[in-house]
Amino acid sequence: MKSKVIKGAAFSALSLALMAALSGCGPDKDSNVTAAPSVTVSQPVKSVITDWDSFTGRFEATDSVEVRSRVSGYLEKVAFQDGAIVKKGDLLFVIDSRSFQAAVVQAQGKLSQVRSQLALAEQEFARANVLIESKTIARSLYDQRLQARQAAQAEVLSAEGALSAAKLDLEFTRITAPMSGRISRKLISEGNLVNGGNSSATLLTTIVSIDPIDIYFDIDEQSYLKYRRQANSAANQSQVRIALPGEVEPSMTGRMDFIDNRLDSSTGTLRQRARVSNKDLQLSPGQFGRVQFSSQAAYPALLLPDTAISVDATRKVVYVLNPQNKVEIRPVTLGKLHDGLREISSGLQAQDRVIVDGLQRVRSGDTATAQDRVLAQAAKTPEAQGAPL
Incomplete structure (x- = not known):
């Protein structure tokens, strides 16, 4: 019995010695101090930009005509190829x-x-x-x-x-083209009786003009009111840019030549029209296009990448470093994308050092180690110019 007590006391002494040894190998009190997080900062890009609003439009012929006969009789000849380009005065049909x-x-x-x-x-x-x-x-x-x-x-x-x-x-009896343009297919074949001379005259075909061509688009009431307010300062409010389906950047320009005299009460939109040159005949009536329209002159703006912008509850914010390298939160108002960078409409100064990388490592009030980077405007992206249709 005495032997067991001695062995237990010896085991306890050995355990205390091991614990002391392990505690002696632990980290020093100074080593518990956390190093300041490293972040990348940059001043916002200063650029002169133009705001372009994007609307979906449809191309329509400037002029169109339904070809009908003025006299009745049996159709003797069709003198054109379906879908051909015809000139005013070209022979189209011959009646007996x-x-x-x-x-x-x-x-x-x-x-x-x-x-x-x-x-x-x-x-x-x-x-x-x-x-x-x-x-x-x-x-x-x-x-x-x-x-x-x-x-x-x-x-x-x-x-x-x-x-x-x-x-x-x-x-x-010789029916000629009343205008130049692209003709549709024949709607009646040789040998058929053609009625003419009244409102029920037989429709033979149609012709649409192709150069120039119009594009119609509807703007919402909010945009309409904005354009009215900005009309006095607009530098080129009649100019529009047009991108076809599949295009990232606008490939052609047009000029506004018509604004409807009232808003559509059912949709709250106002119809507008721009006229576009179509000398290469790549556009046809019925095609869709994305119309980009600006009503104000170019203006200076500050730009940041979207990755530098965070959400704080219900507001958009950016993190900046003050002169003491402490993190501050700045609420900002955002604008549109311009060449891959987001416009900051308010809340930021040109000299501010904005954290563009490492946001997840800092909080407001933290001291951070800054690495400077110079931002450059990115290449134009689908988001910057309007995604393809």
Whole structure:
């Protein structure tokens, strides 16, 4: 029993010695001091920018026409290729003209007949004019000759009009392009009866102009009010940039030439139109495009990468280092993306040192070790210029 007590005391002494030895190998009190976190800071980029608002629009032809016949008859010939470019005056359709040629001959015969009657009436009136001076004929007979002459003159005028109408109908059997542009497909084939000359005339095809071409787009009421406020300071408010589907950057420009006279009460939008040159004919009516529109002159702004911007509850903030290298929080108001950098509308000064890397390692009030970096505007990205349609 005494032996067990001695062994237990020895074991306890050994344990205390081991603990003392281990505690002697622990870290010094100075080693518990945490080193200041390292962050990367940069001053915001100063740049002169232009705000571009983006709207989706649709191209429409400046002019369009429905080709219909002015006379009725059987279609004899289609003289164009579907989808071709036509010029004003090009032959498009031919209607069987034989009945119209016969009508012209008949009108010519009628005109010859009434002209002959007029010649006789002129002779009889000339004799009556001589005889009335010598009082050889009665006044009533003179009046009859005068009336016959006037009636013959009216008959000639009527026959001449009928001949002109017959010639016009004959001319209308050859249907030509009323304007230059791109023609659609034929909507009726040779041999079919064509109705013409009234509101129910047969639609033969359509033609749309292609150069220039218009793009229509709707702006919201808020943008409309903003443009009205900024109108006095706008440098080039009639100029628009246009990007086609799949394009990152606008590839063409246009000029505003129409603003509707009222907002659509059902959508709260205002329709506008820009005219675009289409000399290479790459645009067709019905295509979509993204219209970028600015109503104010270029202005200086401060830019930061989105990675330097944080969210603090319901506000956007950035972290800056003061002259003592302490972290401060600055609430900011954000603008749009410009060449990959975000505009800071308010809350920041040009000389501020903004933390752009290492935000997760610091909190407000911390002291940090700063590494300087110079920001450069990134290459234009889809977010900066409007994503492809």
